[in-house]
Amino acid sequence: MSNEFQAHQIRDIIKINYKYTMGSQSKFFLELMNNKKILGTKCSKCGKIWMPPRINCSDCYVSAEWIEVKQTGIIEVSTIVWFTTSAFIKNIPYATGYIKLDGADTALLQGIFSENLVPSKIKKGKRVRAVFQKEREGKMTDFFFVPEDEYENWLNKPDYEGGD
Amino acid sequence: MKKVAIIGVGITPFRARYLDKTYFELAYDATKLALEDANKNGADITHKDLQSTMYGIYNELFERQFMPDIFINSYLGMNNKPGTRIASGGATGGYTVRMAYAEVASGLSDLCLCIGVEKCNDCYDEQTGTTTPEVLNSIAYSADMTYEYPMGMMAASSYVSMVNAHFEEFGNPTEEQMALVSVKNHGNAMNNPKAQSPMNITVEDVMNSRIICYPFKLLDCCLYSEASAALILATEQKVKELKVENPIWITGVGAANTDCFIGNREDMGRLYSNIYAAKVAYKMAGLEYDKIKSQIDLAELHDAFSGQEVISYEELGFVPFGGGGKWIESGGPLMDGELPCCPSGGLIGCGHAVGATGIMSTGEAALQLRRDAGKHQVKTIENGRAISHSIGGPGAAYAAIIVMENEEGMKK
Numbered sequence: 001m002s003n004e005f006q007a008h009q010i011r012d013i014i015k016i017n018y019k020y021t022m023g024s025q026s027k028f029f030l031e032l033m034n035n036k037k038i039l040g041t042k043c044s045k046c047g048k049i050w051m052p053p054r055i056n057c058s059d060c061y062v063s064a065e066w067i068e069v070k071q072t073g074i075i076e077v078s079t080i081v082w083f084t085t086s087a088f089i090k091n092i093p094y095a096t097g098y099i100k101l102d103g104a105d106t107a108l109l110q111g112i113f114s115e116n117l118v119p120s121k122i123k124k125g126k127r128v129r130a131v132f133q134k135e136r137e138g139k140m141t142d143f144f145f146v147p148e149d150e151y152e153n154w155l156n157k158p159d160y161e162g163g164d
Numbered sequence: 165m166k167k168v169a170i171i172g173v174g175i176t177p178f179r180a181r182y183l184d185k186t187y188f189e190l191a192y193d194a195t196k197l198a199l200e201d202a203n204k205n206g207a208d209i210t211h212k213d214l215q216s217t218m219y220g221i222y223n224e225l226f227e228r229q230f231m232p233d234i235f236i237n238s239y240l241g242m243n244n245k246p247g248t249r250i251a252s253g254g255a256t257g258g259y260t261v262r263m264a265y266a267e268v269a270s271g272l273s274d275l276c277l278c279i280g281v282e283k284c285n286d287c288y289d290e291q292t293g294t295t296t297p298e299v300l301n302s303i304a305y306s307a308d309m310t311y312e313y314p315m316g317m318m319a320a321s322s323y324v325s326m327v328n329a330h331f332e333e334f335g336n337p338t339e340e341q342m343a344l345v346s347v348k349n350h351g352n353a354m355n356n357p358k359a360q361s362p363m364n365i366t367v368e369d370v371m372n373s374r375i376i377c378y379p380f381k382l383l384d385c386c387l388y389s390e391a392s393a394a395l396i397l398a399t400e401q402k403v404k405e406l407k408v409e410n411p412i413w414i415t416g417v418g419a420a421n422t423d424c425f426i427g428n429r430e431d432m433g434r435l436y437s438n439i440y441a442a443k444v445a446y447k448m449a450g451l452e453y454d455k456i457k458s459q460i461d462l463a464e465l466h467d468a469f470s471g472q473e474v475i476s477y478e479e480l481g482f483v484p485f486g487g488g489g490k491w492i493e494s495g496g497p498l499m500d501g502e503l504p505c506c507p508s509g510g511l512i513g514c515g516h517a518v519g520a521t522g523i524m525s526t527g528e529a530a531l532q533l534r535r536d537a538g539k540h541q542v543k544t545i546e547n548g549r550a551i552s553h554s555i556g557g558p559g560a561a562y563a564a565i566i567v568m569e570n571e572e573g574m575k576k
């Protein structure tokens with residue numbers, strides 16, 4: 001027997017299908033899909049507005065109530081991604097940012113779309129507004145943000161529409 | 165609590181890919197190296213003397229095996245003894261050292277094996293015919309799956325958000341200051357035969373490397389690695405009984421998990437877990453956050469991304485907030501600087517074998533304190549103290565800091 005090492009690799013895949021429960025977060029996704037509303041939650045004790053929503057305040061250990069937040073907000077921080085995971089590599093370059101929606105106390109990670117995707121266009125402090133997919137599935141990808149001055153242009157594109 | 169010492173260190177080479185070894189074979193190699201090192205250090209022990217194992221393994225998808233620890237347990241001949249797996253993202257290694265420390269300090273074990281291993285580059289992306297996008301995807305499943313993963317969240321975009329927010333607040337670190345970290349760590353790795361990415365490069369090379377995630381460029385990012393690292397921990401009584409020549413005492417362990425949703429944080433430009441973990445570890449070791457830079461001889465930091473190392477200088481108390489960039493410009497963290505940071509080359513120079521990384525950096529710091537680090541030995545070991553730092557998870561939510569001291573350090 002030869003002692004020379006010969007490598008052997010096998011092709012394999014791990015795949016699991018889900019019917020994933022959204023639990024109390026269901027309302028956020030249903031309102032998004034059916035009514036183009038963005039919901040946060042307000043703590044019944046400290047008044048903090050959570051976004052993404054959670055129906056229990058983690059600071060006060062009391063319940064929080066659903067409220068609608070504005071569809072406009074401000075970019076807290078952003079980046080443009082040029083190299084990424086196998087699931088998203090077809091989308092590069094794409095931008096994401098933490099957006100503080102008007103009226104919310106915490107910031108939501110979302111896609112920021114722009115007709116001119118450069119760092120200065122999506123800098124901290126820039127105002128953005130939500131645009132919705134016409135075909136919605138009750139997922140985070142049902143909406144994204146665009147710079148406020150591009151909002152009307154995005155509504156003219158066939159796949160998208162504004163909120164109410 | 166009992167006093168706990170590191171009596172043996174074993175680190176396999178960090179490589180892009182081992183075709184001739186599985187994850188459990190890598191773990192075996194590191195364990196054997198750690199036992200041989202303990203033997204050289206005076207302790208006449210074999211694997212049969214080890215009473216328990218703490219396993220640091222981050223990601224089942226890398227290993228293509230859920231509960232990989234039990235298969236390692238079999239291969240290491242550790243059957244019928246307790247073994248516990250720790251998984252805390254990029255901080256898995258540091259957290260595993262902390263738990264192995266607790267195992268020994270509590271008296272549950274007198275001799276404990278603390279081992280980390282990862283073999284990530286078996287992931288393979290059929291669309292591009294390359295490895296990395298699939299590795300990144302298997303890591304991206306650590307992001308919040310409901311709100312953040314669907315936005316294309318990945319490790320670099322998560323860290324870059326904090327670095328960009330830090331820059332907005334302090335004008336620091338600049339792209340050039342980040343590049344200096346890359347130059348330093350790739351350069352330090354030139355003297356570490358176990359490192360995956362030794363390189364003699366310039367700031368210009370970093371600035372010209374391709375953009376990954378604005379403003380991180382390729383050379384600002386660590387590469388994923390395959391490797392294993394192991395430590396043998398012992399109680400003071402065992403150290404005496406075995407006549408260990410050069411025990412390195414663990415005198416401080418600190419860990420903290422900050423909010424994994426960056427958007428929930430009061431200030432997005434902070435890796436808060438760093439600050440809390442450091443303060444706890446320093447206090448336990450009787451050291452001071454504001455004076456730490458002059459109380460230790462070196463730091464093995466978690467530089468998954470260059471900009472994050474600069475922020476760590478500030479958050480671990482080496483320099484005031486906003487001062488990290490200036491400090492690297494002044495040469496402070498260089499090999500011959502005020503406080504050498506990542507003499508091994510860190511993650512940027514050695515590579516990042518996630519579960520093994522923090523154990524490698526703790527082992528490296530211990531070897532430095534033993535003056536056993538070889539060509540990358542730090543010249544001045546006068547305080548007899550060092551720290552290792554691990555951070556990771558979504559938004560760098562997990563962090564762990566380990567403070568170590570040699571016999572001279574213990575007398576101070």
Ligand SMILES: [Zn+2]
Nearest residue numbers: 043046057060
């Ligand atoms: Zn509250």
